[in-house]
Amino acid sequence: MFTWISLYTKPEKSDIPNHRESFYLKKIQTEHPESITELALFFIAGSMIVSEEMMISLPVRNEESKALIHEEMAVHFEDVKLVYRDDQLTNINMRLPKVKSKELFNCSVSDIKEMMFDLYRTNEMNNWTTPHRRSFSHYRILNRELEILEVPNTDKLRKYIVEEYFRYNESLCLIPSGWNFKENLKSSLVLRFLSSFVPLINIGVDNVRNDVAFLELSYGFWE
Secondary structure: OOOOEEEOOOOOOOOOOOOOOOEEEEEEOOOOOOOOOHHHHHHHHHHHHOOOOOOEEEEOOOHHHHHHHHHHOHHHEEEEEEEEEOOEEEEEEEEEEOHHHHHHHHHOOOHHHHHHHHHEOOOOOOOOOOOOOOOEEEEEEOHHHOOOOOOOOOHHHHHHHHHHOHHHOOOEEEOOEOOEOOHHHHHOHHHHHHOOOOOEEEEEEEOOOOEEEEEEEEOOOOO
């Protein structure tokens, strides 16, 4: 066992009664992108590195987060849809990055860009589709064992994750590519950055392939 993780059993979630809700999508047009921020680089990197078809869906809790997504992220996509449940805007879905946005991404020299190439090490989508029935072992990152990585200009990114996910006792799931479960993951740029502000980082390892299938970031509601 590696010294920077601990094995744990993920509690079973209790059954929640289904609530039949109204649901509809509203497609919108966005402005022409002029720049790309660290917040955008973090959330749209999968569409740039792995697949342009990747869907990015972000929660909308208030007018501030709605404006933030519109101004800094939605502007980079051709296909943007507002998601309404029971007539309440809950998410914004984005896919198909614009040509200009791909240019901005490729030209960026931000540390976040380098970090996201660490998260997405290949453009293979094996973590999304596999031929075998999957079972996972769950591990918890011991943040104190990692060398913390402070990345400049990420205050807005960290604030968004904390306020839009952790404050509502929700987890943010990231799906890495090309991550084999080995000791050297301790040096991962993205893990070192996330450990600087995420209270709990849990990883799921595919028991057949020994690949890291997902990262689950949370405030600690599984404790």
